[in-house]
Amino acid sequence: MAKTSTASVLKPRPGQIVVRMYRQGLGDCFLIAIGKKRNSKPFYMLIDCGVHRRQDNGNDRLREVMNDLHRSTAGELDIVAATHEHVDHLSGFVLSGTPFLNAKQANRFAIQQLWLGWTEKIGNQQADTLRQKHGTAQRIIQKALEHYDYLHDRGLKDTLNNGKLHLKAAMEFSTFDEIDRDLNFDKVIKELSKAKPDVIRELERDRVIRQGTTGFSGELAAADRTKPSTCEQAINLLRLLASDTSYCEPGQVIPISDEPEVRAYILGPPRDEYLLKKDLPSKVRGEKDEHGHAIYHETYLTPASNLNGFGFSPALHNDETELPQSVRLPFGEKGYDIRTIKDSYYPSQPADSEPSVCPDAPLPERDQTFLENAYLKESWRRIDGDWLGAASSVALNLDSDTNNTSLAFALEIGPPGKGDVLFFVGDAQVGNWMSWYGLEFDVEGTTVTTQDLFKRTRLYKVGHHGSHNATAKRYYHKDETRDNDAPYGLELMDDIIAMIPVSYYAVVKEWPVEWKMPHRPLYERLREKSRLRILRSDCQITPLSNNELDDCRPNSSRASRIPDTSPHRVFEGWTWKRSKSDFNPMQTGETSDPLYYEVIIPPR
Template identity: 25%
Template sequence: MPIQNKITRTEIRMYKLGTGDCFGIKFYDKDGLSYKLMIDCGTWKGTKEYLSPYVSDLVSWFGNEVDLLVITHEHKDHVYGFEACEQLFTNGFDAKQVWMAWTENDDDPTIQDWMKRYGQKKKALAKATEKISVFVHDEFNHQAYEHEKYASQIIESRKSFSAKLSDLVDLQFSLDNQVYVGNLKGMKIVKDKIAKGKLVFKNPGDIIRGLKGLPGVNIYVLGPPKSWLSIKKENGGEGESYKHNREIFKSDAFAAAVLNESEDYTEELPFDRKYVIDRNSSAWEKAMRNYKNDGSEWRNIDFDWLQGAGELALRVSSMTNNLSLALAFEFEPSQKVMLFPGDAEFGSWASWHEIDWNSSVPKVENSDHLKKGVVEDLLNRTVFYKVAHHLSHNGTAKRLGLEMMTHSDLVAMATLDYNIISEGWTSTMPNVEIVKELVKKTKGRLLVMNEKGLLADRKTKESLADCVKNGKNALSPKERKEFDENCKNETYYIEYNLQL
C-alpha cells in the first residue's frame, strides 16, 4: 500500500555553538513542513551572551516548538546550551515529546543502584582533581624537583595535566565547590522544566513507526546497550577501531581509595592482599612515620598515585559516551537512512549488531534484513551520518561501522571547532584515519563545523580543508552540483538538504 504524503526531504542544521552537538531537523512532505526534531544543545563552553544568538536563531527557526526533543547523553557538550540559555527554552518554547535513553530513568531501582556506583566514581574523580590542583600549585612540593635538570618542565607538565583533567571533569560533572552533586544543570533543566511529564525512555531494539507527521519513517533505537561490559568498552581490537596510542586501565580500586570506601576491591589491586595494612593498626602508624620522614619528600608517591585520576576520567567519560541514545531514521520507500549515534564508542557500536530484532522487524521476502544483519543493512543504506564524538578515534567503529557505510550518496557532518574546545582534545581530534576514510566514503562531502586549524595528515601537515577539497574530485559533475545546491554555510549554522 503506497505511503500517503511521504517525507520527500529533510533540512538538517548543525548549529555552530562550538565543539558539541546541537542539531535541528525539519521533515517535509509534498504539502510542506511535516515534523520538527531537535537533537541535543551543547558545547564545550560559552557565555550566555555568546551562545544566545545561536540558540535564538534555532528556536526562531522552529517557531518556538518541536515535535520531538532528543537528548543523547549527559555530557556538557550535548546539554550545556539548556543551562546557558535556560530562558530561551523555558519561556515560550515547547517540546511535545522528549526522548532519552533507558539509562536516564531515575525511577528504575536497577538504574538508581547503578547510578549510585557510577556517581561514586564521579565523586572520586572530582576529589582527586581538587587534590591534584592543590598539589601542582604548591610551592613546597616544587622543592622536591629543585635538583632535577628539567625541574621547570616537570612542574609545568603536571600543571598542564591538572588543567586537562579539570577540563574532563567540567565536561561531565555538576560540581558545587568541587563536590559532585548529580545531574549536569542542563540535563536537570530538560528533565524538570522542558519535558514536564512528556519524557519517554527508549531501549535498544525499539522500532518507532507511524509517528504523526512522519509517515513512512521508521526510527531504530540502536543504543545504549543493556550490557554493562559493552558500556565500559571504549576500543575494539585490530581492525575494529581506529588507531590511538592510549590504553584505559581498570580504575575501580583508585576510586575506592580516593573516597576511603570500605568495599573490597581485592581483585582490582596490583598486589597480593597480604601486603595491605590496616589503617588503624600500629604497623600503619610506623609505615607512615617512615614515609613522612623529613628529608625524604622526594620518595613520596602521592602525586604518582593521583595520576590514576587520568585513567579514571577517561574511563568515566567513555562510559558516558557509550550511554548515548543512538538512532537510525529509515525512510520509505527510498530506503535511505540517517544515522545519529550521539557520541557512541566501540562498545555501543558493537552491541547494535547483537540486538535481537526478530520480534520487531517485518519478515519481507528477499529482504536484505534477512540476508545480513539488520544494522549492517541500515549502515549500508546510510546517506547521512552525524559523526560520533567529534571525529575522535573511538567515536566511529571501523569494521562494524564506517566500513559498512557503502552508499554512494553518503554525506557526513562533524561537530569539531578548535576555537571552542578543550586544549587536551586537539591532539586527538580529528583522528586522521577517520578523516581520510570519511573523505573517501563521502567523496569529499564531509561538513565540519569549523575546518580552521584542523589537519587531515599530521605528518605532511595537509589541512582538513584541502583534503576535503581534493576528495570532491571523485564526484561527478551532477553529484557536485547537487551537493553544492543542497548546502548552506551561514553565520550560526551549516545546513544540508537531504533529498529523499
C-alpha cells in the first residue's frame, strides 16, 4: 500500500532555494521556496496548479498535491503565477476539495500577489481584442458541437461522428464540462466580492468583452451567452484571493528577494502580433525531423485574423432574419432534394419532340445510391455542414493561440548577469520564444540579454509537456534575415536539469489520436543538453529504446548530489531528492510513484 503524506512546513535554510515539481501527471504545479536570512518565514512562489482530463484519476492525484502544498506552505503564498488559460495549468484552483476554496477562511490559501500576463488585463485594448476573439471562437466551437448533435439526429451518424471527435480532441486543453467543480465556488466568490467590488465590476466588464460579436451582428441575445469557462473562473478567483495583481509585460525586471538575491525577467507573452500568432517552428536549413515539419504560418485570433466567414452560417444564428434570404436559402425556399437533382439529371425535352426519357421514371438504382451517398450523406458536401470543418481549424488555432499567450519568465539567482537561471515558460510556443530575441534588461547598470539568460540556465521547465513546437532551438522571423538560423533557446543552454510534466499513460490514449509527447527529436536533444538529468511526472522512458540509458533522477528521499560531469562543476553543492510519500493509491502502475521531486540550490 502506498504511504500517505506526512508533509510538514517546507523551510529551506537561510539563502537556500528549493524547486519542487509535483507529479500529478499531465499538468503543471511547481513550488519555489526561498530561505530568508533575516526572516524565519520562507518565501513561497507557486507556478500553476492543474491536471489534464486525459490523466487517469488526475483530480484525485491533484487533491493530494494541493493538500501537501497547503501543509508545506502553511497556507501562505507570496506569489502565484498563473501562466495561461488551460485546464492542465489552472484546474486545481476550482477543483472540489481544493484549499483555495475552503469554506473556512482560516483553512483557505492566502495569496499576497498574483502574476498574470498582460493579455489578461481588462481595459488594455490589445488584450481586450484578443479575449473578444477568444470568446467568439469558443462560441463557434460550441455551436459546431451542437450542430453535430443536430445532424446526428437527422441520420448522419456515420459521417459526422469522426468530425465531432476531432473537434472535441482539438479542445482537450480548453474543455471543462467534466471537471469536478467545487460546490463552494459560488459561496466563496460571493464572500470575497463584498470586500472587492471594484474587482467584480472589472470581471463583469470582461464577460461583456468575451461575449463580443466579432464577425457577427450586434450584441448576443441573453439566451445565447455562454457561462465563464472553468479557467476564467480560476483566474477570477485568484484575482479576488490575491492582495495585489501584476499584469506582467515583456522587458520587466521584478525583484523577488534580496536575501538571497533573486529576480524575475519577464519574457512573454509578446506584444508583436505576428509572433503572437506563430505556433509552429519554421524549417531551418540542414535540420532534419522524422515527422517532416517544414515551414508553418498558422493564423490565430489576433486582430489580423478574420472570423467573418462564420457569420454567414445559418447554424450560428438563432434569428434567421439576421441573414439575407440569399444566404439562408441559396437554392430557393424548397431547397434541393432528390427530385431537384433528378430533374437536372433528366433535362426536359422540347414540347414538339418525343421525350427520350420519362422525367417521372425512377432513377436507376445505381445512380440513386450514388446521389444519396455523395450528396445527402456526406456532410462535407452539404451546405448546412460545410462550416464544421473550418470550426475544427478554429479550435486548433484557439488552443495554440492560448499557449502563445503564456506568461514566461526567467529567475536569476545571484548578482545581475552572473547568477544561475531557472527558466519557466508555461506552454509558450515558437512565436513567444522568438519575441524574446533581442530583449535587453537594465539591472543596476548591468545589461542582461535573453541569450545570456539561456547560456546561464541551469533548470529548464520544458514547455507544453515536451511538444515539438514549444522549445525553440533556432531563431526565425519572417521580416529578418541577419540572424535567421542562428542557434537560440535550447541550443544556447548546456548542463541543465530538465523538468517535464508529462505522463506516458495519458498521452498514449486515443482521444481520437495519441499525442507525441515528448517529441522524440526534442527529447533526445534534451537528454544531451541535460546529460540525462530529466525529471518527469511519470517513470516511463518512452520513446527511448531498451538499449538506451535510463534518465537520471533522484531515487531517495534523502538529499543526494546531482550528477555533474561538467569540467566547470556547475552543480557544485546542488542536491535533489524525491518525496517520502507516494501517491495514495498508486494510480499509474509504477513501482515507485513519488508525490514530487525536489532540487535544492545551496546558498551563494
